[in-house]
Amino acid sequence: MNLIIKSATIIDVTSKFHGSTNDILIENGVITQIATSVDNPHKYDIISLENLHVSQGWFDSSVSLGEPGFEERETIENGLKTAAKSGFTAIAVNPNANPIADTKADIAFLKSNALGNAVDLYPIGALTTKSESVDLAEMFDMKNAGAIAFGDYQKAIKNPNLLKIALLYADNFDGLVLSFPQEEKISGKGIVNEEHNSTRLGLKGIPALAEELQVARDLFLLEYTNGKLHIPTISTAKSVQLIREAKQKGLNVSCSVAIHNLILTDDELAEFDTNYKVLPPLRTQKDCKALLEGLKDGTIDLVTSDHNPIDVENKNIEFDNAMYGTIGLETAFGALQTVFDTEKTVELLTSGKERFGIETSKISEGETANLTLFNPDGNYTFTEKNIHSTSKNSAFLGKKLKGTVYGIIHKHQKIA
Numbered sequence: 001m002n003l004i005i006k007s008a009t010i011i012d013v014t015s016k017f018h019g020s021t022n023d024i025l026i027e028n029g030v031i032t033q034i035a036t037s038v039d040n041p042h043k044y045d046i047i048s049l050e051n052l053h054v055s056q057g058w059f060d061s062s063v064s065l066g067e068p069g070f071e072e073r074e075t076i077e078n079g080l081k082t083a084a085k086s087g088f089t090a091i092a093v094n095p096n097a098n099p100i101a102d103t104k105a106d107i108a109f110l111k112s113n114a115l116g117n118a119v120d121l122y123p124i125g126a127l128t129t130k131s132e133s134v135d136l137a138e139m140f141d142m143k144n145a146g147a148i149a150f151g152d153y154q155k156a157i158k159n160p161n162l163l164k165i166a167l168l169y170a171d172n173f174d175g176l177v178l179s180f181p182q183e184e185k186i187s188g189k190g191i192v193n194e195e196h197n198s199t200r201l202g203l204k205g206i207p208a209l210a211e212e213l214q215v216a217r218d219l220f221l222l223e224y225t226n227g228k229l230h231i232p233t234i235s236t237a238k239s240v241q242l243i244r245e246a247k248q249k250g251l252n253v254s255c256s257v258a259i260h261n262l263i264l265t266d267d268e269l270a271e272f273d274t275n276y277k278v279l280p281p282l283r284t285q286k287d288c289k290a291l292l293e294g295l296k297d298g299t300i301d302l303v304t305s306d307h308n309p310i311d312v313e314n315k316n317i318e319f320d321n322a323m324y325g326t327i328g329l330e331t332a333f334g335a336l337q338t339v340f341d342t343e344k345t346v347e348l349l350t351s352g353k354e355r356f357g358i359e360t361s362k363i364s365e366g367e368t369a370n371l372t373l374f375n376p377d378g379n380y381t382f383t384e385k386n387i388h389s390t391s392k393n394s395a396f397l398g399k400k401l402k403g404t405v406y407g408i409i410h411k412h413q414k415i416a
Helices: 078-087 104-113 141-145 160-173 196-201 208-225 237-248 259-263 266-271 285-294 332-336 342-350
Strands: 003-011 023-029 030-035 045-048 055-058 058-063 088-093 121-123 228-232 251-259 303-306 372-379 400-410 413-415
Touching: 003 372, 023 055, 023 160, 030 251, 045 160, 055 121, 055 342, 058 078, 058 251, 058 303, 058 332, 078 088, 078 266, 088 160, 088 400, 121 141, 141 160, 160 208, 160 285, 196 266, 196 400, 208 228, 208 237, 208 400, 237 285, 251 259, 251 285, 251 342, 259 285, 259 303, 303 342, 332 342, 342 372
Parallel strands: 003 045, 003 055, 058 088, 088 121, 228 251, 251 303
Antiparallel strands: 003 023, 023 030, 055 372, 372 400, 400 413
16 A cells, blocks of 8 residues: 555654654555655555544454344444544454354454454453353463453453452463453442432432442452453542552553543433443543543543444333443544543543553554544534444434544555
8 A cells, every 4th residue: 555645743642753744655554754745756645634633543442343143233344444434443342242252263253354454353352151250261262362351341250259260360371351340239220320310210220339349349359369450441430549549559450431431421311312321321420520530640541432332123112121332433532522632532542552462553654554544623413424333322422522533544455
């Protein structure tokens, strides 16, 4: 792939070109020249777009795809195209299809079906067999097959001894263990945040305590084992504080927050719209504020869209019976731009790769082109016409977002 990107503002704090506006010459997929003006004697294709900005390719640590088993929700092929058009050059895929990815054969299936796409697909293997929290899955075999981490998506590890053993075992091969933060005996049959809105609407609540007890338990286990733990999608102020204290103690822990939990609150539930039925549930403004502060001070390591396509048959029903989940790839950038400046937004969308053992490519001469192209300016209302996913269950429908993603350049391909 040979092309020239014209007059692009480079956003990459690891590059000496950060903040400058330059032309970028890409030859055979490698950045060969960055300069104020690049000649084009070979008549390469030119990319020239309004207010063009370029950053390292974005990464999402929690994406669900339907295939295999739930192709009506999303296929691997369309999911990767959606990621590309949303600015992501790499995604970590959760083990919540059918069958659940708990063997090396399942990991190999995901990897092979992603071959040839511009977006890198990194499978997360299930931590326990069938994600039933009874027996550990084939973690080492899955690691060798290409799994980058191990966790049961949106399912808590009920047995603390099982998590202890997982942390000790994974430490032998530098494996990253994920533990979803929800104590199921406390959450019970709750479906939304336990607060005044749940009482007013007559919906059973999930108290913040359910998350915080699990986080505290897992941090004690981490301290005991000296393992390597990632806590996905925290949602409460107390969780932020617990992890902040753990990091101050030197524990090897990281965490993420879903963008919808960062921006939306349980006030959205007033119309019983099932697009707002997510797990963990939308919390309060106090929690959102604490999550934002956690990102600013580095307590929270990365954001995720927690993209989870759900077909209309499982969303367009009574709130109690609807499945949890919202799509989020298409809105990740625009939503973050409403609460952060562009440099911070890009930092959040490009962080996390090292934690998951993924190589990064900075914007510099001699580096492989792994780029996201975007315009950080301009407000718009997000509607179904902006959705690339097969499923349309977005919590941001009708919301004001900021900025436009033009596409990506990665693996000798341009997707726009």
